[in-house]
Amino acid sequence: MKPYSYTISKPSEIGGVIRAFRSLGASGCSLLISIFTAYTKKDGLQKMVDALSLSFPEAEISGMTSSVCIEQGVNRTEKIIILFEVFEKTYIHTICFDHAPGKEDAVGWAVMDEINKISRPLCGIEILASQSDHRFSDFSPFLNVLTHELPSTLPVWGALADSQTWPNHTYVFSKKYISTAGLVLRVYTGDISIMLNHVLGFRPLSRPLTVTAMDGPMIIKELDHKPAVYYYDKYIHTPDFQEQSLPFPLLQLADGYVHAHLPQGRTLDGGILFNIRCAVGTEMRLSYGDPELMLAETKKIWEQMHEFGGESAHILSCAARYQFLNKNLGDVLANYNHVTPSFGIYAHGEIYRAGQRLVAAHLTGNVVVFREAEEAQQKDVSYNPVHLTQHMSHLLQMATFVSTAMKELEETKDALQFAATHDSLSGLFNRGAMEKYLAQYVKNNAGIGMPLSAIMIDLDHFKEINDTYGHSIGDAVIRTLADLMKKHTAGRGYAGRWGGDEFLIILPGSTLETAETLSIHMKDDLLHAHVLPDDSPVSASFGVTIARPGELEQSFYKRVDNALYTSKESGKNRITIFDANGTAKALTMQETGDW
Missing domain, CATH: 3.30.70.270 (Reverse transcriptase/Diguanylate cyclase domain)
Structure with a gap:
């Protein structure tokens, strides 16, 4: 396979992209055209898709909106990325469905019906989803169906659309489909190897907090029987809740895997709104972004990418990671692109496998590498060290200090709790x-x-x-x-x-x-x-x-x-x-x- 990419500023420039790609004379058994766009007007999106469909009627075309897009390892703001991927042995099947609150499991079964009609061997599934106007859908029932029905070894990944005016004007689309509350699945079939990995890089900061009350699946009403925002007000003291809670998401440990939940807003009665599902009884911790851990994890992925020797990579990373790491993230992407041409978007939620289970979470970086060649196409390149900016270094020092102090306090509390309930000589309960x-x-x-x-x-x-x-x-x-x-x-x-x-x-x-x-x-x-x-x-x-x-x-x-x-x-x-x-x-x- 071979990727070709073009950057434009507005839909009217799509004609130049079409002429430029045609002039290359690239050919293969199939063509996937991805549109990653900060432009969010529905009519303009439809015009681009129609122009591409007319020029390349056999191609599969799909895409999503994002506030920032990635082309050849470079972050592009206020741009439209058109990515052509020419395959030699791989075929793409596009499946589109609307989703609505309360009907996600039914959509899951409908999607599986379409997948089961595909005769070629499944190689991987990419899920593009959109939510808007705070009518957040609970994707868990949909993902649970896919978890149960798909082989546990099948690579599955995805993202939730973002935009500069999120939660408004977030779209996913294909040739004949565009929706602010929809699903576009790109099913890869045939003969292709896919390396899938994801990174987080956040560490627990507070003591464990238990979800004691919910208002529906998306609003945590209470943590430890207190209004959920109490702990953010106590530790962060911020009038701009959504913006300044960004570096401090809630971490959840489930089935041995850590997931991040990023607050989307607060309710009048002190609840916290999320666009990812939660449940009563879940144990959470306030956390902080550890930039050194993030960079260490991304270097490991670079090493895996280098060994895999892929031909194209899709990066579906959380928009909050872009805001948090900023320049440092650009250096990371440049390293990725030196190994494998890298393209993608920054999302408002990510989908990945945690063990065998498919989950939706936040602050994750999905890195997906494709290779049709039987042998790795390794490049003779080395990793360029990424050095933290001074601001990031100071943040890391403060976070490390607070984390260590919290750990010591927790250990002291545990020791006092044990002493209060146990006999010192026998170690039995008192x-x-x-x-x-x-x-x-x-x-x-x-x-x-x-x-x-x-x-x-x-x-x-x-x-x-x-x-x-x-x-x-x-x-x-x-x-x-x-x-x-x-x-x-x-x-x-x-x-x-x-x-x-x-x-x-x-x-x-x-x-x-x-x-x-x-x-x-x-x-x-x-x-x-x-x-x-x-x-x-x-x-x-x-x-x-x-x-x-x-x-x-x-x-x-x-x-x-x-x-x-x-x-x-x-x-x-x-x-x-x-x-x-x-x-x-x-x-x-x-x-x-x-x-």
Whole structure:
């Protein structure tokens, strides 16, 4: 394949482009004409498409609007880029659909019907989408259909149209289609290799914030039960919310991948408007752009581009990255173009694969490289280092300082939280935390009837152990029992030190038989732990019970405590089990093993 590009300032100049390309005599099996344009008048766009269609009736023609376009690795403002890509072994199929809120999944299935009609092997799909007038569509249902139906290894990428007057006058279009709320899919088929990658370059800054209320899929109403804009007002203090929140998007971690959500505005009641979907329960963090990380990631992509040896590249990058990196981004694109001729746009949202799932997000740079040749067409070029402007360097220093301070505060908070809820000697939950869990799960048991068992443990002869061997050995005995409790309750429930030599285990969802089995294992393991210097065994007494549906916390606790008391009064070193009605069953040494 071979790309040819032309830059014009207005649609009336399209005739010169047509004559110039015709004079080259370029030929192949198919021709894709892309129009990347800062010009946004519908009539003018249609005239360009009509002129190209008349001159090249066999060509596939499509494009989108953008505030800034990319031609041969150079950012072009207020220009129209006409890109001709001549293919030798590849065919393009164009699919167009309108989308409307609430109908995105239906559009997804309609698109799949069209894709399934294509007989040639699928090589990749490029999605051009438009949104306007704040009637943002939730693309997630549409992308979910494609995720489910398309092979997970198929390259799929895309972008949402932008314009200088966004969200107005953003268009996607093809030969017979133009829309401010539409989808144009370019399906690449035949024999072509496609290298797809994307970069982000933003780091978390704040503590985790949970989305606690939404107003539809696009407006985050509350974060941690506060108006969503509270945290921007607190940390940024800006009257120009949309402009100055640009370097500080919300980051979301989902399925092991980080996605950025860029605020599009604020509502009167303190919500934040996005043009990308979110949901209650999502964990977010305020973040900051790390220019050094961005440049490091783009260098890695350059290295991959160089090794791949492509023939043409499409860059679909977030418009916010252009505003943020500015001159530095121009240097990055120049490096890309030295390896592979690079063309594209700056978008108001990007589509890419996160693992197997297709997502729409912000602040991403999609880099797509095409190669029809079987072998890499590597060029003898080297990477020109990109040096941060002084402004970017100062921003990086301040952001690093704030990020480090926030990390230290978070670590301190975590340590204080752990100290407030855990016993320092055993590492188990302390009594206050266990009382909280006990109350919580007794209440749950009353509400939904979930089984709830409990085990109470008392170390036998613990005072004598301290008197005979010293308190350091007594501490070792406590830590040994605590480790056994953690081991046997991991993933099952909560283990805590109730006080002195008494311990409590709460087992939500576990039956009385399960609690009995755990008690036997813990008792046996403790007796064989060899903690004391003379290898004398250490024993413990156990009380086990299960809650009745609707039972009060005090009654449940009293029964497990009575079960433990029965074990101690019956000679220690044994397990007593009370069923929900208080009927006792004692396990002697012989019944639970040779101790």
